[in-house]
Amino acid sequence: MLKLIRRIESRALILVIGISGALWGFFNLASEMGEGDTLALDRHILLALRSPANPAVPLGSRSFEEAMRDVTALGGVTVMVLVTVVGVLAFLMHGRRRHALVLAATVLLADISSEGLKVFYHRPRPELVPHGSYVYSASFPSGHSTLSAATYLTLAMLIASLEPNRATKAMVYLLAMVLVLAIGFSRVYLAVHWPSDVLAGWCLGGAWALAAWSVLLRIPGGKQALPSPPAD
Known part of the structure; x- marks a missing residue:
């Protein structure tokens, strides 16, 4: 029992550090964005995904562009x-x-934090090229990136906490990470978000996922989801 308590405390400390790092990353990006320091790199990355001859056309075939719309959904x-x-x-x-x-x-x-921060920062969407998907809110942070990170990573954590097989745990986390990264990439590829919007969304969504893990460790009965400690 003592070993299990120590494991919970150690994990909780790591999670607190992780949450703090994710939030620091978000607010640091927000500060840089507000001062205009991210714009040059944002423009460079966004245009790198477009045809040099015609920036209105993204790189790749039309079928790949349609696939990106499916991914972003x-x-x-x-x-x-x-x-x-x-x-x-x-x-x-x-x-x-x-x-x-x-x-x-x-x-x-x-979702609430993402929408609230969008209103607070009120960053315009990229206007360099036509949007490849319908947009109706401000740009920073990316709501798709925030929600996908929070939802898929939290869901992966919850499933993994109940799954004894390590290979299955790894597969669940890997699938969640692939989904989160692909969705974020699709937002930039479709020119509906600046790269810094997506990165900030990942930080915010990741912070919520880590907070969820911390809560699961601390709530009464939450320790039932942890693997049993090895026998002495």
Whole structure:
């Protein structure tokens, strides 16, 4: 029991450091963005993904461009709501009410924080080239990047906490990371976000995912999700 408590405390400390680092990254990016220091690199990366002859045309075939629209939809509000509802219902059906609550609360708080920060910073969307997807809100931070990081990483953490097989744990985390990175890339590729918007969204969403993990370790009964300590 003492070993398990020490493991929980050690993990909690690591998570606090991780959350602090993610938030530091977000606010540092916000400060740089506000001073205009990210604009040159943002423009360079965004234009690097466009045809030199015609910046209005993204690199790659039309089928790849359409695939990027499919990928970007995986981080949209509609899909995120569906994933969250299915995840919450699945956890409830298996008697994991704490897991269901952590997932629902994390996604909701990530969405609220993202929308609130968009209003606060009110950064315009890129206007260098036509947008490859419909947009209706401010640019910083990327809502798709924030929500996808918070949702998929939290869901992966919750599933992994119940899965004893290490290979399966690794696969779940890898799949979540691939989805998050692909969605972020698609936002820049479609020219609906600056790269710094996406990076800030990853920091914010990652902070919420780490906070969810910290909560799972600390809430009463949350330790039931941890693997059993090795026998002496």
